[in-house]
Amino acid sequence: MNIENIEAFVYVIHYGSFNKASEVLFLSQPSVTARIQSLERELDCQLFDRIGKQVHLTEDGRKFLPYAQQLLQTFQKGKIHLKQKKALPNELRIGCTVSVSNYMMPAIIPKMKHKYPEINFKLMTGITDDLVNKVLNRDVDISFVRGVTHPSLLSAKFYEDPIRLYVYEGHPFIGKENLTIQDIGRQALIFFECGSLDWMRIHRVFDSLKESPNIQIQTDNSETAKKLVLQRAGIAFLPGLSASQEVKDNKLFPIDFPETAGIALQTNLITLNGENTLFFNSILDICKGLWGRTKG
Template identity: 75%
Template sequence: MNIENIEAFIYVIHYGSFNKAAEVLFLSQPSVTARIQSLERELDCRMFDRIGKQISLTDDGKKFLPYAQELLQTFQKSKIQLKQKRTLPNELRVGCTVSVSNYVIPTIIPKMKYKYPDVNYKLSTAVSEDIVNKVLNRELDLGFVRNISHPNLLSAKAYEDPIRLYVYKDHPFIGNKTVSIDDIGEYPLVFFECGSLDWMRIHRLFASMSRPPNIEFQTDNLETAKKLVLQGVGIAFLPSLCVAQEVKENKLFPIEFPQTAGISLQTNMIALNGENAIFFNSALDLCKGIAQTIRDHI
């Protein structure tokens, strides 16, 4: 069956005229008429009743219409898919910080692969500044970084991860509504340091305490900090996303202080201006689910 004949049939119905359909299809009116006649011969039935300049669908035409619409839509979708496949790269190179690599990428990449099955994914981990430079040098296609901006980069907030104090099971802070920020000084502290401006706010918080914190462990690795708290050797300020599962399982517990409200880590997605927009927008949409996960656990 000739798809052009079906297209002519749909356009004649839509515009109610052979002449108008011919104009929109950039064809002559006799060409449209010939396509309809070819379709009628193929289906061995008449599609239209013609009374003067007026046309109307026959009963057979009405029966065929939904099938014709479905056939044309399927054909048009296939053209879009094939065109998209030709324009998509074989490989998408994604750079991310360690925390994104641990807690975000395992959720996002399988969904990206499902959406773009013919694309392979190369993932690398680095600090934000290195990722920015590699995106600028076209060594990476997408990057997940801290809140960094650059005039040559498309940048958008992927999600915001609140920093809170987390304690282990049976810690005295749990359920105690009279806990103050100064009480932190009475317990060993595991301090995770990532060097961002948000962590500087935690440092300033320590400066305002009447008793300095007892920092017995310092690490630049989130998983190490979390596992030390799980072992009960100390308490720690941690981003909510990295402990979502442990909070759900009642292994770690958040402690609220007014002084820590609004302290969070912002992660942005970046790409070179004018490039990889389709992947940028898809990944950004998927990050909405990550943001919802964070909201569910705070």
């Protein structure tokens, strides 16, 4: 059965005449008439009564109409679906900082894969400056970076991860009130450095001390810093996401004090203006579902 014949049948009914249907379909009136006649031969029935310039559905025509409409709608939906698939890339390249790669992407990617099963995902980890340049140069489609602004980029504040002091099980700071910077500065400290302004604020907390803080180990990897704390090599300031599971398991304990309140790592989602907005919005929606409303 020819879908064009079904289309002509539905359009004649919708517009009330062969002439108007032919105008909408960009066909001549004889061509529309020929399509209806072909459909009638296929169905072995008469679909219209023609009285002068007026056309009326026959009883058989009324019976066939809902099926014709459903066939045409199904065909049109299929065309739209195929066009959408053709418009989607084969691969989506996502850049991310180490913390996002370690603690967020394992939850985000399966949901993106479920939503876009035909797309392959390529993840690249790096520092913010490099990731921004990769987006600007179209080497990466979308990226998670520290808070940045750029006139060529669409940017949305994605998450704020509080930086807190974490100690191991049995540490004397647990349950202790009125801790001072001096108390913390005397402890064996493991410093996780990620090069952001937020970490500079942590350093400045100790500027008032007469003696330098007792920093015994420095690392640029939050997982390394966390594992060293678990091994009781010292205590460390860590992003909350990196320590969330260990806090649940009562292996690490956050210690709060006024001087570091409000210090957090801000993560933004970026892409080039006018590009990849479908995936950009999808990732934001997924993240809101996983972690609630993004902070800030």
